Amino acid sequence: MFQYLVKRILMLFPLFLGITLITFVVIHLAPGEPVEMQSAMNPKVSAAARQRLREFYGLDKPLYVQYGRWLSHLAKLDFGRSFAPDNRPVIDKISERIPITLSLNVIALILEFGLALPIGIIAAVHRDTLVDRGISVFVFLGFAVPTFWLALLCMYFFGVLHPVLPISGLHSLGSEKLSGFGRFADLARHLVLPISIATFGSLAGLSRYMRSTMVEVLSQDYITTARAKGVKERVVIYKHALKNALLPVITLLGFSLPGLIGGSVIFETIFAIPGMGQLFYQGVMARDYPLVLGILVIGACLTLVGNLLADLGYAVADPRIRHGKG
């Protein structure tokens, strides 16, 4: 187990390097110098200021030197300062928004697993029946509907026509004056729409995966044997089959993160949630290169960490790895 852990952590370094390399290349696809872009937005940027920027990014040097410099800044968690007129350190701008995006996505992830797994199991158990087909159509509908459209329809229905839920944002005005519980309830009401829509949209992938794994397990010999021995169907399904079918699902946990974070651009824009997705979109549109670089690297590293945790979870759950044969 320890060996596995060390190996797994050592693997992070080349992956991290790869992430930074790809991010760097993507940004340099854009025509023109980053500094040029900033001065384009502000014709009066002084020559001295431009020179300082050129030096920070080493823009007069060849690309590989620039990459090296940027990496060494990164190592010190120095993402540079935003090109936006506020000129704030990128790390500050990101860190005030990451908690929002991350916690929303974690809640959505928990809901997703909490709903998709039972749905997938039910579909597998009732394979090829009306129940199975109904579930298929339902989960695929969630995947197929353009999220911003569904979001707007829900906002109009629940916020304007039948005003039971707040339309956008995270807090009501004046919620500062509420008690601790009141504030929490207010926040929760604001999160109902974005989180349900995010969850509805992500059910398909996981529930279909669960269904096919479960179908596969149910067709295996030991299940047939158990059934033949007269073990009750419930016990067969929920004790024998489920345990084995759940194992591979754990690794999916880590991989669900990038999709959710990517989707947060849309959710946060439409629901006016001040998270990282919204920040990224604004940064991209304003060509705020340091910010875009920073969010890409941090976003990818979050997944990296998510994957690591998922793998460790898998290792803990799977006896073969647990006993050091991984």
Added chain:
Amino acid sequence: MKQFRWFFLLILLLSAGCTEREPAAVVKPRPQAGTPVHGDALVTGSIGEPSNLIPILSSDSASSDISGLVYDGLVRYDKNLNLEGDLAQSWEVAPDGLTITFHLRKGVKWHDGAPFTSRDVMYTYRVTIDPKTPTAYAEDFKQVKSASAPDPYTFRVVYDKPFAPALASWGMPVLPAHLLEGKDITKSPLSRKPVGTGPFIFKEWIPGQKVTLDANPDYWEGAPYLDRYIYRIIPDNSTMYMELKGGTLDMMGLSPVQYQRQTNTPEFLSRFNKYRYPASAYTYLGYNLRLPLFQDRRVRQAITSAINKQEIIQGVLFGMGQVARGPYKPGTWAWNPNIRDFDYNPARAMQLLREAGWVMGKDGILVKDGKRFSFTILTNQGNDQRIKAAQIMQQRLKAVGIDVKIRVLEWASFLTNFIDTGRFEAVLLGWTIGQDPDLYDVWHSSKTGPKELNFIRFKNPEVDRLIVEGRGTFDQNKRRECYYKIQDILAFEQPYTFLYVPDALPAVSSRFRGIEPAPAGIMHNLIKWWVPKAEQRY
């Protein structure tokens, strides 16, 4: 609210947001009787987040919405768009027009309690012209030969030659010297926590959510009736409209469709007052005059004749705008009401094109010297109205044999790769119309360099002469004469096809009283807005 002559705002005239502050004539007053009382808050929304609350460092409309309420200038425009004293109680212009002496208001305090003096004005002037300050507003102040502050309540500036926009340029917000002097302004905490002298005191800014301002009880003109001004950041326009309908937003600028088709229900009208007046902005199609194709005046006149401006106003603005024929807002003193340019007349367009040597080709597109008449209109992404207008023009021009392509570009690359390098054929853009009619930056032939605003390279000695003459005198009649003549020349030359002046269409919750629509719009007397006790919400 203050109307600064912030000329570079025009660069950023992207779309929504800036309309509420715009001046103009009136619509639909409602009886607003009663005795004003204090209390309640105004909640408004913005697509964009402010970038920097030190006004000289930012040029986006969200930042200036906020800093306009927190800071004061020496002068400001009143509701009828005449200059009046703000932090300056009075001023004198010397007979030669070269020296202006401001007498500052006494007893004004910064929000942190420090007294306001001429030192603050001096600092603001110096930091704005400091080459190390990355500001877009230095140009007007660079005309100043010398500035002095003989005593704490007097500030004097001397110009080389008479400079008509000078007075208005002192509407620039005054910054607190005691908090900024000797420090690097680009790193100042004031960019996120401004301290001014204005009617509202900055309270908090929650990034991505809202900016809250509290009434300034010590404001020199008296405390605002409203206790609070809340500026919510809502990045999507449809969401913002739903918030308005849901009652969680008190004010927003409506789109023409919303104004015309979605808000005429008795239910909406009982909860909101709608206002309508021309915005201080126009949209135009500009031709790159470096290109031989567009150097022929007849070609430019023909394109204007082929375009139906009324149709564009109908299609894009649902009729909520006026035809533009020059760079001024209809009804303002510099606007020439007698201008005639080229009305929609396809036959005349074809006639002009024939005269210019174009003949109809087999594919229905005009040809001259073996070349098809085809050009690309560039416009910026994110402005639906412009993209629609381009599509309508495309169809009309096709009818006279001109093939138009439309290319929508992201803003930054639009500026760097196309405007600055001159690699464009025609652009569809807009300018805001400044309060002062000076046209130097956009139309003078000296302003055709890189990153300057006469990027179509319009060069006309007569226009140059008239511009210089117009800004060199304080006599409004003389100035008007100059600007009338310039409009005549532009209407004949058609370096732009001026398209339309849109209407600003704000809607405000009907619980607010004291709103007084005027040529300056509705926001000029925000401090007098009030809500009857029974209707107060916050």
Added chain:
Amino acid sequence: MSGYYKDFWRRFLNNRLAAAGLLLVIVLFVLSVFAPWITPFNPDRIDAWHVLLPPSGTHWFGTDELGRDVFTRVVFGAQVSLKVGFVAVGIAVVVGTVIGLVAGFYGGWVDSLLMRLVDIMLCFPTFFLILAVIAMLEPSIWYIMMIIGLTGWMGVARLVRAEVLSLKGRDFVLAARVLGASDLRIIFRHILPNALSPVLVSATLGVAGAILTESALSFLGIGVQPPTPSWGNILTAGKDYIEFAWWLSLFPGLAILVTVLSYNLVGEGIRDALDPRQKK
């Protein structure tokens, strides 16, 4: 082989959802191909005096904010949206297949290197990458298709590699090798045809995903640019009128929904039909 396909078809069509999905996919495809003959209107024909008309006998789906016929635009939009879907997936499949084949066939450090690349690409929130590239280059349909393709090949690469690894040791491949077949010949004659079916499934799902991605980009204003109609940009234009001109968003929204749903059902159907365990 024909027996195998007959069997496959029987199993596929037995799955009623998949069969319905296939029918819809075909109908939409035909509609988009014959768009100019289906509707009497020109998709770009503007009529500023007849904007936002509700559905009627003349305009089945009403007119949009510039007076264009929405039905016509949705039908022509199908061409664009399906093109985005197919080309993007085509790119993803080609890149993914090549990388998967090379990694699986040659193994060793080549394999490790390529698979690490896959791991790295999988770490990025794909939509962030797409957004960054499109916004910084420009929102042209070609860039959109390319970047969706170039960020979507990893799944295919893994599938193909796994398939190659399992086939490499099989008798018919070994036999071919003994008979002196070249690497390329083995890859193209023996391995590729067998790896195709899982790729087909993933491609079908990919088309659906690409159509959705384009609509999300359109929502942010950097999808396929007007006047070219795509379902995404028609829907986005309609979102401002949800309340009173519902037809402008309903029809493109439904078009996306039905298409994505159908492609998913078809993809599932193919997977199940290929899966021997499905045999009853």
